[in-house]
Amino acid sequence: MPEGKGQGPTTRDRRALAHQIPSFIPVHLDTPTHPKSNLSSGEAGAPGFLRSKDSPDYALLNQLLYEGNAKEVERLVREALADGRPVDEVLNEGLIAGMSVVGEDFKYNILYVPEVLVAARAMKTGLAVLKPVLVASAAENPPRGTLVIGTVKGDLHDIGKNLVCMMAEGAGFKVIDLGVDQTAEQFIDAARLHKADIVGMSALLTTTMPYMKVVIDEFQKHPDLASIKLAVGGAPVNRMFAEEIGADGYGPDAPSSVEMFLGFVNAA
Amino acid sequence: MPSVTEPPATRAEVESVLRCAAPRPVPLFLPAIYEHKAWFIGSTPSAISRSADLLTKAMLAEFDAISADGLVVGVDVYNLEAEAVGCKVTFYEGDDTSIPGIKPGNHVVRVGDDLSCARLPNPLRDGRMPVNIEAARRVRAHVGDDVWLRGAVSGPFSLAISLVGAEALFLACLDHPEWVRAVLDYAKRIIMEFAKAYLDAGAELIVFDSQASPELLSPPMYEEFVMPVTAELAAWAAAQGLRDLPLIIGGNTTEIAGLQIRTGCNNLLCDFTGDFDEWSAACRAAGRALRRNLSPRLIETAMPDEIHEVARREVGRGRGMPGFIMGTAVVPFGTPSENLLAVKQACRNA
Ligand code: B12
Numbered sequence: 001m002p003e004g005k006g007q008g009p010t011t012r013d014r015r016a017l018a019h020q021i022p023s024f025i026p027v028h029l030d031t032p033t034h035p036k037s038n039l040s041s042g043e044a045g046a047p048g049f050l051r052s053k054d055s056p057d058y059a060l061l062n063q064l065l066y067e068g069n070a071k072e073v074e075r076l077v078r079e080a081l082a083d084g085r086p087v088d089e090v091l092n093e094g095l096i097a098g099m100s101v102v103g104e105d106f107k108y109n110i111l112y113v114p115e116v117l118v119a120a121r122a123m124k125t126g127l128a129v130l131k132p133v134l135v136a137s138a139a140e141n142p143p144r145g146t147l148v149i150g151t152v153k154g155d156l157h158d159i160g161k162n163l164v165c166m167m168a169e170g171a172g173f174k175v176i177d178l179g180v181d182q183t184a185e186q187f188i189d190a191a192r193l194h195k196a197d198i199v200g201m202s203a204l205l206t207t208t209m210p211y212m213k214v215v216i217d218e219f220q221k222h223p224d225l226a227s228i229k230l231a232v233g234g235a236p237v238n239r240m241f242a243e244e245i246g247a248d249g250y251g252p253d254a255p256s257s258v259e260m261f262l263g264f265v266n267a268a
Numbered sequence: 269m270p271s272v273t274e275p276p277a278t279r280a281e282v283e284s285v286l287r288c289a290a291p292r293p294v295p296l297f298l299p300a301i302y303e304h305k306a307w308f309i310g311s312t313p314s315a316i317s318r319s320a321d322l323l324t325k326a327m328l329a330e331f332d333a334i335s336a337d338g339l340v341v342g343v344d345v346y347n348l349e350a351e352a353v354g355c356k357v358t359f360y361e362g363d364d365t366s367i368p369g370i371k372p373g374n375h376v377v378r379v380g381d382d383l384s385c386a387r388l389p390n391p392l393r394d395g396r397m398p399v400n401i402e403a404a405r406r407v408r409a410h411v412g413d414d415v416w417l418r419g420a421v422s423g424p425f426s427l428a429i430s431l432v433g434a435e436a437l438f439l440a441c442l443d444h445p446e447w448v449r450a451v452l453d454y455a456k457r458i459i460m461e462f463a464k465a466y467l468d469a470g471a472e473l474i475v476f477d478s479q480a481s482p483e484l485l486s487p488p489m490y491e492e493f494v495m496p497v498t499a500e501l502a503a504w505a506a507a508q509g510l511r512d513l514p515l516i517i518g519g520n521t522t523e524i525a526g527l528q529i530r531t532g533c534n535n536l537l538c539d540f541t542g543d544f545d546e547w548s549a550a551c552r553a554a555g556r557a558l559r560r561n562l563s564p565r566l567i568e569t570a571m572p573d574e575i576h577e578v579a580r581r582e583v584g585r586g587r588g589m590p591g592f593i594m595g596t597a598v599v600p601f602g603t604p605s606e607n608l609l610a611v612k613q614a615c616r617n618a
Contacts, residue, residue: 068442112486114438121439154366156358159434159484180371181358205367206564207600235483236565 058093061126065098066105068118070125077126087133091172095126099170103255106163113159120166127169143174145265148190149200150178151234152211157204160234160254164200167254168261184211184218188225196228197268198261200251203234212237213245220246229264233257274616277337282416286512286535286557288591295583296337297612298559299596300516302345302420303367305330307602313367314359317343320402327407331415333605334612339411341404341466342420344368345476349422349458350376350430352389352397365601370430377431379440380447383454391465401465408470418514419466423477424497425485427455434479441489452497460504467508474514475501475533481519490524495531502532514559518598525550537561540597544582548589557591562611564597572610579614587618 064072080090102119105111169175176194203209233251242250251257303313308329316322351357354376360366391397480494515533520541535557538547551558586592
């Protein structure tokens with residue numbers, strides 16, 4: 001059970017409310033600004049992306065992403081670009097903002113893994129539309145940092161790690177996912193090869209957690225890797241353990257992990 | 269910590285707990301020992317999971333060392349059914365004590381596949397099912413009929429994840445619910461084949477379905493997809509003459525306690541992160557037995573005195589509850605036996 005997930009006094013209340021109130025209260029399919037036809041069918045001739053000249057409808061895009069409606073997300077992202085919105089604005093306000101609410105609601109057990117996965121799939125569809133433009137403007141929009149991540153040796157759990165990958169990608173990181181059952185050597189080789197800013201290790205078993213220390217000890221033997229931040233996570237891991245083994249950080253869930261990663265690269 | 273040498277509960281004593289007769293003065297003690305079995309004979313999980321000889325030896329050594337109120341046949345409990353229909357399991361060689369598993373990507377069913385005629389395993393021939401069946405037979409012959417011996421089977425949802433892959437199955441729950449029901453039905457049919465062979469070998473059953481935990485799947489999805497097929501499995505088991513069927517879902521499952529009760533399985537698990545008060549109230553009302561687990565980290569690394577103390581508190585909370593069972597956690601490989609005996613002692617001291 002990741003710390004924080006399902007805990008805290010507000011969890012139950014939020015969950016109860018979740019059945020009655022959509023997370024994005026301002027956006028509703030039948031509000032005058034968003035006629036139903038516009039959303040449900042997406043047929044030609046539907047009003048454009050701009051709600052008015054200066055107020056793009058990112059709330060709607062966020063809502064559609066939250067619902068995992070990949071087709072509509074793709075359409076709105078295309079419209080936003082066609083309407084001349086800057087690519088980084090569409091990315092940040094349309095996609096990343098939507099995904100961060102998904103992350104929050106996952107943290108509080110309002111959304112579960114399947115819903116997060118459909119939202120992430122919708123996000124990917126939107127990103128695919130932005131990608132050519134992002135690549136063209138790569139010099140102005142470099143990735144926020146490079147994260148090399150994997151599940152440690154002997155451990156085959158990857159569902160949580162994959163969510164961290166998706167949300168880190170969603171937040172603008174370049175993510176190199178090594179997969180499961182990774183040795184210290186594999187982490188080190190990948191960190192060098194991809195010039196990692198952060199290396200993330202995941203473990204779900206109490207018997208594989210200690211291997212994180214093996215990896216950290218190995219990293220510490222190499223001065224050229226000293227600037228890389230080493231982060232750990234997975235259900236049995238906690239902050240105290242992370243400190244004990246000399247990790248630079250610990251993430252109890254995907255959204256907090258991404259915040260931590262941002263903290264690392266912003267401080268660099 | 270005094271060592272505990274009393275013999276295990278008889279089948280009749282176990283039965284009276286599972287049927288929620290009057291609370292037992294000493295609660296049943298059912299530790300969750302799977303990969304750790306290997307440790308009792310100085311072997312590894314990969315080795316014992318591939319040899320009926322070693323698995324039998326390991327189980328008998330476990331029985332001697334811990335003398336718990338039940339035994340489970342199974343090491344890497346989520347893999348055998350999937351392996352028997354073609355999924356590749358990764359084993360670890362030499363003295364590597366890592367636990368065998370199916371690496372992501374090594375799945376055999378694709379979303380949308382027609383499963384109406386999909387292959388069912390022959391438990392006497394396919395994969396490592398024969399290893400478990402043979403070990404069940406030998407252990408039963410050795411310990412006699414009075415010990416509660418259970419063969420581990422996968423729950424339908426966990427097996428479906430092994431067959432299809434976690435992310436693909438989760439997405440299918442939203443995109444192709446009808447197909448998910450078909451794959452769960454296929455999983456159930458596979459499990460039934462394995463289960464029949466266990467029953468023929470003289471073992472009962474224990475169902476593991478931790479991947480249907482609310483850590484992953486929402487309670488409405490549990491209700492929609494998992495509860496019905498699990499209920500069918502439980503009804504089928506009952507029709508085979510099996511009166512007791514444990515359903516084990518790890519993690520904080522408080523939110524699906526009522527749904528698990530509705531499956532018809534008659535002994536359930538409240539893991540250490542679950543809300544014991546809510547769970548025990550639900551089980552009391554429904555007449556279900558309930559096992560309480562502790563944290564695996566505590567079991568693995570704390571001193572026996574501390575474990576005894578924590579276990580004693582939990583046993584105290586279960587006192588007076590018909591059907592209360594004390595558990596451990598999935599015992600991490602290499603956990604000292606004194607740590608497990610400390611929990612057993614806490615049951616005796618109740
Ligand atoms: C799914 C699962 C499996 C699946 C994994 C499928 C897959 N593709 O991942 C399978 C069937 C393969 C499996 C196998 C086993 N499992 Co398992 N499994 C689980 C289960 C049900 C859910 C784990 C999960 O995905 N949680 C949901 C995700 C979203 O949470 P999370 O992983 O914690 O990730 C979040 C945070 O931790 C964090 N995070 C994660 N990684 C990282 C990394 C970084 C860098 C950061 C910053 C943050 C971060 O962010 C994530 C997203 O919010 C848990 C029990 C439970 N209900 O939790 C048992 C559990 C982890 N398994 C357990 C066991 C015992 C096993 C087996 C040993 C069983 C056996 N005897 O065969 C094998 C081991 C195989 C192996 N060698 O690894 C035990 C572990 C107990 C222990 N000793 O520690 C658990 C707790 C079950 C239990 N209650 O007993 N398992």
